[in-house]
Amino acid sequence: MRIRPILAAGLVLLATACTGGGDQATGQSTAPATEDAVPPEQRDRSVLIPGIEIKAYNDPQHVRAPQRVAYDESPPFGGTHDASWAACTGVVYTKPVRNENMVHALEHGAVWIAYNPETLPAAGVEALAKRVTGVPYMVMSPYPGLDKPVSLQSWGHRLKLDDPADPRVEAFVSALKQNRYTHPEPGAPCENPTFDQENPPPFDPAPAPDGSAPVGS
Incomplete structure (x- = not known):
């Protein structure tokens, strides 16, 4: 099921919420003592972002x-994936990367910024790369054939945009990067020494053939 909120004030509320759970006057945390005590509306503030797509993957x-995996979304943002995750330690890949490896990075709490190299100008690519380079649990790669210039993915969440300077980019990252409530493996690493960052498993734009693994639900 997808959710497409239309709250005009969503970004303002989200920016306020994502500054953390601390008391600015005292510097002390005001977060509830237990996970169960956190209200649902505080667990996933991304629901306030206009245009967000949300889908459950169990x-x-x-x-x-x-x-291959027979993904039903492009770019995919959850479901069955490769056993090896794409390194997501602030890596900006210059080559398109196999979907199955990227989805595993999302399972670990990463945010993946994909872009269409044919429609996003070089200045936009550079601006996004500055947001990603060296930032833990961030990863970026070209995605040929993408129907928008930019698409942001976290586990079960996606946001497609025309403008890399759109403030929703920061709202998405702030709400979802390492959000322990929205991905299956909180605390899982983004380092993967066995993953070749210079020559990653190649992206295959062709539809998944018969016999591919189902994406799951």
Whole structure:
């Protein structure tokens, strides 16, 4: 199920909420003592972002390359994925990366910024790369054939945009990067020494063939 909020004040409320749960006067945390005490509306502030897509992915499975997953979204943002995750330690990939590896990075709490190299100007690519480079749990890559210049993914969440300077980019990252309530494996690493960042598993734009693993639900 997708949710498309139309709250005009969403970004203002989100920016306020994402500054943290601390008391600005005392510097002390005002967060509830237990996870169960956190109200649902505070667990996922991204629901306030206009245009956000949200979809539940339960019980994700692993595949091994070269097996494909029959993703029903492009770019995908959850579901079955490769057993090896794409390194997401603020890496800006210059080559398109296999979907199955990128989705595993989302499971670990990363935000993936994908862009269409044909429609996003070089200045926009550079601006987004500055947001990502060296930032833990951020990753960026070109995504040929993307229907918008920019698409942001976290586990179960996606936001497609025309403008890389759109304030919703920061709102999305602030709400969802390492948000322990919105991805399956809080605390999982983004480092992956076995993943070749210079020559990652290649992206395949062709539809997944018969016999590919189901994405799950």
